[in-house]
Amino acid sequence: MKVKAKLKNGVIKVKAMAKHPMSTYDMMEKKTGNRDDANFILHITGTINGEVVFDMSTSQFLSKNPIFKFKIKADGFKKGDKLLLNWIDRKGKTGKGKGKIK
Amino acid sequence: MERRKFLSMTLGALALAVVPASVKAEDYRKSKPLVWKAKTVEDAIKALYGSNTLIHKGVKLKAAGESFDSGKKAIASSGGAIPVEFSTKIPARTVSVYQDTNPEAAVCVYTVTKYSINDYAIKIKMAKPGSITVVVEGLDGKLYAAKQTLDVALGGCEG
Numbered sequence: 001m002k003v004k005a006k007l008k009n010g011v012i013k014v015k016a017m018a019k020h021p022m023s024t025y026d027m028m029e030k031k032t033g034n035r036d037d038a039n040f041i042l043h044i045t046g047t048i049n050g051e052v053v054f055d056m057s058t059s060q061f062l063s064k065n066p067i068f069k070f071k072i073k074a075d076g077f078k079k080g081d082k083l084l085l086n087w088i089d090r091k092g093k094t095g096k097g098k099g100k101i102k
Numbered sequence: 103m104e105r106r107k108f109l110s111m112t113l114g115a116l117a118l119a120v121v122p123a124s125v126k127a128e129d130y131r132k133s134k135p136l137v138w139k140a141k142t143v144e145d146a147i148k149a150l151y152g153s154n155t156l157i158h159k160g161v162k163l164k165a166a167g168e169s170f171d172s173g174k175k176a177i178a179s180s181g182g183a184i185p186v187e188f189s190t191k192i193p194a195r196t197v198s199v200y201q202d203t204n205p206e207a208a209v210c211v212y213t214v215t216k217y218s219i220n221d222y223a224i225k226i227k228m229a230k231p232g233s234i235t236v237v238v239e240g241l242d243g244k245l246y247a248a249k250q251t252l253d254v255a256l257g258g259c260e261g
Contacts, residue, residue, distance in 0.1 A: 011219060022227075024204070024205075024227070025205065026205060042129075042131045043129050043131055051217070052215055053215055053217040053218070054212075054215065054217075054218070055128070055212065055213040055215060056210055056211070056212050056213075057128075057129055057130035057131050057210060057211045057212075057213075058209070058210040059138055059206065059208050059209055059210060060206075060227075061201065061204050061206075061208075061209045061226050061227050061228070062209065062210065062224060062225065062226055062227070063182055063183035063184075063225035063226060063227055064182065064183070064227075066224065066225060067223075067224070067225055068222070068223065068224045068225075069222065069223035069224075070212075070218075070219075070221070070222050070223075071218075071219040071221045072215075072217040072218060072219060073217045073218075073219060075217060
């Protein structure tokens with residue numbers, strides 16, 4: 001997972017991309033005949049210094065290799081702190097990404 | 103005197119015990135499984151919030167580069183990755199996104215943390231032309247929304 005975080009005027013702008021096929025039930029039914037083969041990210045959380053700053057529950061309708069952007073208040077966070085993003089998919093696999101705040 | 107002191111202490115302890123529950127991230131895939139199975143936008147919103155009375159104001163939405171209040175239909179060249187941007191200034195508890203062309207309606211639900219500035223951008227898949235709805239659950243318990251219809255030149259769910 002790629003994470004970019006930029007601090008400016010008290011706001012941290014984040015751009016992240018998770019590498020994931022995000023396959024839907026219909027797609028997998030066509031491909032393998034089994035709807036249960038569908039796999040997509042279910043939940044993404046972001047933390048800085050152990051504080052939860054971002055939380056998102058997702059479905060199969062995010063694009064393949066989903067890109068997402070969000071903003072957070074820099075209250076107490078500074079340049080050089082690390083933003084950690086973690087995701088978990090339908091098959092229980094987890095992934096993570098780390099980005100230094102610039 | 104002793105008893106009065108004891109009482110005030112218990113009340114204080116109770117107040118402390120209640121507060122921390124208010125700001126907590128929630129996995130809506132686990133806590134509200136029905137939201138993700140709902141076939142229509144109305145049903146999905148109802149499954150998540152218990153009501154689907156929407157107030158159409160206070161939320162900004164842009165899909166495929168076309169703002170919801172421009173009066174124009176947005177056109178996405180590829181349904182595989184439609185850029186969707188949305189923001190709100192309303193003090194919110196959650197923000198959720200739906201569309202009405204895929205087999206199920208819900209796209210994602212954000213839990214607003216105390217650090218959140220509610221300004222997001224994502225890319226979504228849509229099989230056919232349809233509409234995207236963004237719902238913001240305000241701290242006042244009301245549901246604010248914005249909706250944008252769009253054309254999809256090439257469907258994104260066929261694979």
